[in-house]
Amino acid sequence: MPDLQSTVDAIAAEMAARPDRGDVATYIPELGRVDPGQFGIAVALADGRVVAAGDAEMTFSIQSVSKVFTLTLALGLAGDRLWNRVGREPSGSRFNSIVQLEHERGVPRNPFINAGAIVVTDHILSGHQPKEALGEILRFLRFLAGDETILIDRAVAASEERTGFNNRALANFMKGNGVLDNPVDPVLGVYFHHCAIAMTARQLAKAGSFLAHRGRHPETGFSVVTPERARRINAIMLTCGHYDGSGEFAYRVGLPGKSGVGGGILAIVPGKASIAVWSPGLDAAGNSHLGRIALEKLTARMGWSIFGGEGDAASR
CATH class of the missing domain: 3.40.710.10 (DD-peptidase/beta-lactamase superfamily)
Structure with a gap:
């Protein structure tokens, strides 16, 4: 399996170089002032480590x-x-x-x-x-x-x-x-x-970790929710977390996820990791344009889709 830090670094570099960044949410005036050139990614693991790259320490409005x-x-x-x-x-x-x-x-x-x-x-x-x-x-x-x-x-x-x-x-x-x-x-x-x-990608990834570990906070061992409730929240994230773009997100990324018009996405790899990405530019459905692309690349390269399979998303 590829090294996670080098994979995350490479994806952040690829996102920084892309000209297609989506459009910020101007219907909320404060969000319309955010620089669309930013991108951050953080992956919180079961042992408490957070692997991050890009603007992972920048705070943003988590919105939905x-x-x-x-x-x-x-x-x-x-x-x-x-x-x-x-x-x-x-x-x-x-x-x-x-x-x-x-x-x-x-x-x-x-x-x-x-x-x-x-x-x-x-x-x-x-x-x-x-x-x-x-x-x-x-x-x-x-x-x-x-x-x-x-x-x-x-x-x-x-x-x-x-x-x-x-x-x-x-x-x-x-x-x-x-x-x-x-x-x-x-x-x-x-x-x-x-x-x-307002949170950073690092903070958001850590906050979502309980959903990756059967409802248990991985660092403290505290049971936030039951395993059954964690599974059901993840199910609703998979089917409803991206509004009318939820099917496309499941098809391309293959993880439970929840987006916000501030450009953040929280995604869950059950049993492995909680991922937060942030890029303020949105697609037509109101989801982070580069955030979804970055998650697609990450799940493909790490083999993390809940539906199985590996391979670089860019090659498909």
Whole structure:
């Protein structure tokens, strides 16, 4: 098997040289100011080592990657009762589409599209003040990453609150259909702020490690979730983690993954590693363009696809 550090270094160099970088998410003004020339990759292994290259120490807004962690928290609070309020099926639609909500009486298709993540946030908020709910989410991420410096990017959160009209439409429609328990404004406040959490690729890879190791934190041995729940979260990441690009991601990369419009992707190699990539330019589906290409190359060269097989992705 190829050496992981040299493989990661080579992929970072290849990504740095590519002219096709995608387009930054200008509909959130703060994200539109990010330099699309950046690329970082980090691979967290079972023994606690992190193999990294490129801009792996640069902080970025994790955006919808946070939905993996809020889903984990909400399942811890509600268990399978959560699935009475949100589905588990791929959407086949844009991440902020309201069309399916109309057809399905306000029940979101899955917890990773915006509407579904707003329902998950509503569940975490119940019985708490917004600051308490946000504090719980931040504490969870800091514990998983082993890093108390992780913060919310207040400028990004404010930018989302000023321009999040589509998300307000989704939340109001669900509230009108009795799907949300709490008032719309505090739910959206918590939602916008957890999407604005800023992390490095290194921190994000470490935070996702429990999903690669049957729900257990590899460094502390702490059981974050049961093996069954880790498997099910990974399954939803595989089928729903990239919105209407989820099938293409599974086809090309072959790993459970979750993207965010900040350009980050968290991908899981069950039993082996947690991977975080970041490149701010997005493809047409709202997923990191170079991030997906880098993961395709990494899984091919390391033989890490859950569907088996090896070989350089560039040769196919």
